[in-house]
Amino acid sequence: MIRGEDDLKKNSMGLTEADGIFLAGGPGDAAVCIRTADCIPAFVIHSGELVAAFHAGWRGLAEGITDTLGTLIGEEGLDRRKISVWAGPHICGKCFAVRDDVGSRFPGHVSKDGRLDLFEVMKDRLSRIGIGKDMVRLLRKTGGCTYENGNYYSHRRGDTGRMLVFAIQR
Ligand SMILES: [Zn+2]
Numbered sequence: 001m002i003r004g005e006d007d008l009k010k011n012s013m014g015l016t017e018a019d020g021i022f023l024a025g026g027p028g029d030a031a032v033c034i035r036t037a038d039c040i041p042a043f044v045i046h047s048g049e050l051v052a053a054f055h056a057g058w059r060g061l062a063e064g065i066t067d068t069l070g071t072l073i074g075e076e077g078l079d080r081r082k083i084s085v086w087a088g089p090h091i092c093g094k095c096f097a098v099r100d101d102v103g104s105r106f107p108g109h110v111s112k113d114g115r116l117d118l119f120e121v122m123k124d125r126l127s128r129i130g131i132g133k134d135m136v137r138l139l140r141k142t143g144g145c146t147y148e149n150g151n152y153y154s155h156r157r158g159d160t161g162r163m164l165v166f167a168i169q170r
Pocket residue numbers: 091092093094095096145146147148
């Protein structure tokens with residue numbers, strides 16, 4: 001999956017130009033992969049089954065990728081109370097300085113010194129589609145912030161490399 005102009009695509013296997021993939025009926029034996037460097041790689045689990053993966057950057061969140069997710073969840077008739085969302089390594093709210101044109105798209109989420117916490121924004125957006133904030137969690141042992149941890153690629157730090165974050169249904 002490659003970050004592109006489209007937001008969340010349904011059942012598009014293979015290398016897809018999209019910010020996310022929705023897997024009606026589960027992934028089977030396929031792995032899903034998200035490329036990131038600072039944005040949030042997010043995996044959506046319903047009753048133990050991987051149903052979606054998406055790349056949560058400020059642009060996708062501002063343009064409503066979670067609304068698309070909500071629509072697809074509705075189409076599939078999934079129970080939102082049984083959905084959890086897991087976030088991989090990303091830039092933290094102390095490091096992500098944003099310009100006013102970006103910050104103005106997230107009223108109430110920008111600190112006085114112009115920092116945006118993408119994870120908090122994602123939790124807020126997901127709560128609007130019926131996924132409780134307590135059901136949106138960080139994957140353990142991720143090594144923290146991509147900007148601060150030199151083992152990660154960070155777009156903000158000037159890296160051109162990207163991380164590949166995989167999920168496989170077991
Ligand atoms: Zn940080």
